[in-house]
Amino acid sequence: MVEREGNKFICAFCxxxxxKSDEEExxxxxxxxxxxxxEAYFLLAGYYANGGRGIVQDERKARELMLKAxxxxxxxxxxxxxxxxxxxxGVNVDRKKAKQYIELAAMRGHAMARASLGCMEFEDGxxxxxxKHWKLSARIGFDMALDxxxxxxxNGMITKDEYEKTLGSYQARQDEMKSDARDKAxxxxxxxxx
Numbered sequence: 001m002v003e004r005e006g007n008k009f010i011c012a013f014c015x016x017x018x019x020k021s022d023e024e025e026x027x028x029x030x031x032x033x034x035x036x037x038x039e040a041y042f043l044l045a046g047y048y049a050n051g052g053r054g055i056v057q058d059e060r061k062a063r064e065l066m067l068k069a070x071x072x073x074x075x076x077x078x079x080x081x082x083x084x085x086x087x088x089x090g091v092n093v094d095r096k097k098a099k100q101y102i103e104l105a106a107m108r109g110h111a112m113a114r115a116s117l118g119c120m121e122f123e124d125g126x127x128x129x130x131x132k133h134w135k136l137s138a139r140i141g142f143d144m145a146l147d148x149x150x151x152x153x154x155n156g157m158i159t160k161d162e163y164e165k166t167l168g169s170y171q172a173r174q175d176e177m178k179s180d181a182r183d184k185a186x187x188x189x190x191x192x193x194x
Contacts, residue, residue, distance in 0.1 A: 022053040038072035041065050045077065059090030070101070075108035082113065095120075106133070111142035118148060131158050139169035141177065146170050 019025045026047075032040035044055075045065035051057030063084060069077035082102035085094045099120055105113035118133030131152050137145030146167070153163035 025053055026055070036072055038069045038074040038077070041069035041072060042074045042077045045069060045080075049080075059084075063090065070104060073108065075105045075110035075113065077105075078102070078108065079105035079110050079113040079116075082116070086116075109140065111137045111140045111145065114140070115142050115145040115148070118145065127152075127157055131162075135162065135166045138166050139173065141170060141173040 019028065026044070029040045029044050033044065042065070045062045047053045047055045048058045048065060049062035063081065066077040066081050066084075070081065078101045082098045082100075082105060083089065084091055084098075085101065086098035087093070099117070102113045102116050102120070106117055114133050114137035118130040118137065121127075121133060122130035131149065134145045134148040134152065135158075138149050149158065149163060149166050152158045153160065
């Protein structure tokens with residue numbers, strides 16, 4: 001969020017002046033990396049992956065930075081690495097490595113990674129393990145996982161009680177994420193926030 005202060009645009013949270021160039025963005029990001037900021041590693045990895053902010057695309061460098069971001073606690077970085085290996089993005093498809101990184105993301109609370117583990121287990125014929133992953137993912141608010149749990153209930157893979165408990169946890173999580181401030185921001189910006 002950026003505010004105007006006189007003739008300057010500044011961050012509403014940290015009061016830092018707005019970035020004026022790609023070079024300045026990269027410089028600030030690298031300074032944050034020097035102090036071990038996981039999100040800075042993740043941001044720069046994205047620039048290398050996609051060739052953004054004047055950086056030449058380099059998938060190997062992107063993976064290296066994503067790995068460091070994951071090691072520093074960025075669950076999304078591990079989830080992305082898992083997708084790279086699962087889908088063969090810049091690397092050979094390696095299902096074992098894909099699962100390893102997706103598991104690391106899931107252990108850090110990444111709901112989509114947890115749901116992806118469910119899909120991988122289901123593909124391997126491990127229905128019980130798949131349902132466990134989907135229930136966990138749904139309980140932390142991931143819509144697609146709730147759909148899979150519902151499908152599991154409708155097809156006799158889980159009990160009515162398991163489905164109802166998962167649905168209750170999902171709804172409680174959705175209620176936790178609601179707030180008047182969030183609703184006002186969504187209306188005023190036109191951005192759907194979840």
